[in-house]
Amino acid sequence: MSSQRALGVAVVGTGKMGADHVRRLSDVISGARVTAVVDIDAERAKSLADGIEGCTAYTDPAVAMAAQDVDAVLIASPGPAHEAALIEALRRDLPVLCEKPLTPDAAAALRVLEAEQRLGHRRVQVGFMRRYDADYLKLKKVLDDGELGRTLMLHQRHRNPAMPEWFTEEMLINDSVVHEMDVTRWLLDQEITAVTVHKPAPSAxxxxxxxxxxxxxxETESGALVGVEIFGHCGFGYQVHAEAVCEHGTVGIGAEHEPLVTTGGRWGGRVTPDYLERFQDAYDREVQAWVDATRRGEVTGPSIWDGYAAAAVCEAGVLSQREGRRVEVELVERPALYG
Known part of the structure; x- marks a missing residue:
C-alpha cells in the first residue's frame, strides 16, 4: 500500500466499541478511512455504513477482508469471535488492531500466536489502550527512569458505576481486571506468576x-505484590487509579482532572461516567499510532504475546475466583518473535 493514500480499514463488530472506532477513524484521526463495517446484524452494519462515503456493509469478516479497498482490519467484535477473524487476517497477511481480549482463553491465544509465527513477522497489535494514556505514560517514565528504585508494590483501583445485566462474575476478571494485568506487566516489565482473588462481603x-x-x-517475577480493587457496581462513576510503592518513594496517577468547585458550604467535582470518556484520548492515540505504523509497514504496541500472557493470567484469576485459592500462572516459553 502506498504510504501517501489513506489506509482502508474494515471494522469488525459495530457495537459500542466498534461504533466508537468507526467514528474515530472517520472523524478524529488522520491517514485512514473506513471502507468496510462487519456485523452479524446486517441492518446495524448497513445503517452505519450508509453514513460513510465509500463504505460497504458485510456480515462475514472473511468476505470483507477479501475486498480490494481493505488494507487493514480493526477487530471490535465479542471476544469469542476474535480467533476466527484473526486467523483469517493472518492468512491474508493483513495488519490488525484487535480489541482485548485477544481471545477468551489461553489455548486460543496460542493458536493465534502460532499462526503469526508461521507468517514469520508481526501483524497484530492488541488493544490495551492504557499504554497510550497520558497519565500511565508519565507513570511508566518515572518507573523506567529508576530514581525511585525498584517497585515493591503496586496499588490499583478499577471502579465502574454499573455493569450490563449480562455481565458475569468471571467477566470482572476477563473483561475488567485484564487491563490491570496488562499495565502491571508493562509498567514493571515482568510477568505475573500467581493470582489470588479475595471476596469481601458484597455490596448491596x-x-x-x-x-x-x-x-x-x-505476584510477579521479581517478588513485587500488586493489589487490584475491582468494583463493578460502585454506583457513582468510573475511576481508575494506580500507585507504585518503590524503594525510594511513591508515584501515583488517577486524581480527577475536572475542576474542583467550592460553593454553598460544599466542595467537589465531577466523576467520569464511563471508560469511553475517561480513556478517549488514549483510544485516539492508540488508533493513530496503529495507523501510522501500518502505513510505514511496521507493527508496534502490545503484541500477540501480551494478549496471550493476559489470557493466561485471566485463567488463573478465574480459577482462584472460583476456588478461593492462590493459582500459579502457566506460560509457554516466549518466542523470539516477541523478544
Missing part, C-alpha cells in the same frame, strides 16, 4: 449471585 448494589467488589492480588 451487587447483582444476585455476583460477589462485588473483589480484591485481586498478583
Amino acid at each position: 448494589k451487587a447483582p444476585a449471585g455476583m460477589s462485588d467488589p473483589q480484591f485481586v492480588l498478583f
Whole structure:
C-alpha cells in the first residue's frame, strides 16, 4: 500500500466499541478511512455504513477482508469471535488492531500466536489502550527512569458505576481486571506468576449471585505484590487509579482532572461516567499510532504475546475466583518473535 493514500480499514463488530472506532477513524484521526463495517446484524452494519462515503456493509469478516479497498482490519467484535477473524487476517497477511481480549482463553491465544509465527513477522497489535494514556505514560517514565528504585508494590483501583445485566462474575476478571494485568506487566516489565482473588462481603448494589467488589492480588517475577480493587457496581462513576510503592518513594496517577468547585458550604467535582470518556484520548492515540505504523509497514504496541500472557493470567484469576485459592500462572516459553 502506498504510504501517501489513506489506509482502508474494515471494522469488525459495530457495537459500542466498534461504533466508537468507526467514528474515530472517520472523524478524529488522520491517514485512514473506513471502507468496510462487519456485523452479524446486517441492518446495524448497513445503517452505519450508509453514513460513510465509500463504505460497504458485510456480515462475514472473511468476505470483507477479501475486498480490494481493505488494507487493514480493526477487530471490535465479542471476544469469542476474535480467533476466527484473526486467523483469517493472518492468512491474508493483513495488519490488525484487535480489541482485548485477544481471545477468551489461553489455548486460543496460542493458536493465534502460532499462526503469526508461521507468517514469520508481526501483524497484530492488541488493544490495551492504557499504554497510550497520558497519565500511565508519565507513570511508566518515572518507573523506567529508576530514581525511585525498584517497585515493591503496586496499588490499583478499577471502579465502574454499573455493569450490563449480562455481565458475569468471571467477566470482572476477563473483561475488567485484564487491563490491570496488562499495565502491571508493562509498567514493571515482568510477568505475573500467581493470582489470588479475595471476596469481601458484597455490596448491596451487587447483582444476585455476583460477589462485588473483589480484591485481586498478583505476584510477579521479581517478588513485587500488586493489589487490584475491582468494583463493578460502585454506583457513582468510573475511576481508575494506580500507585507504585518503590524503594525510594511513591508515584501515583488517577486524581480527577475536572475542576474542583467550592460553593454553598460544599466542595467537589465531577466523576467520569464511563471508560469511553475517561480513556478517549488514549483510544485516539492508540488508533493513530496503529495507523501510522501500518502505513510505514511496521507493527508496534502490545503484541500477540501480551494478549496471550493476559489470557493466561485471566485463567488463573478465574480459577482462584472460583476456588478461593492462590493459582500459579502457566506460560509457554516466549518466542523470539516477541523478544
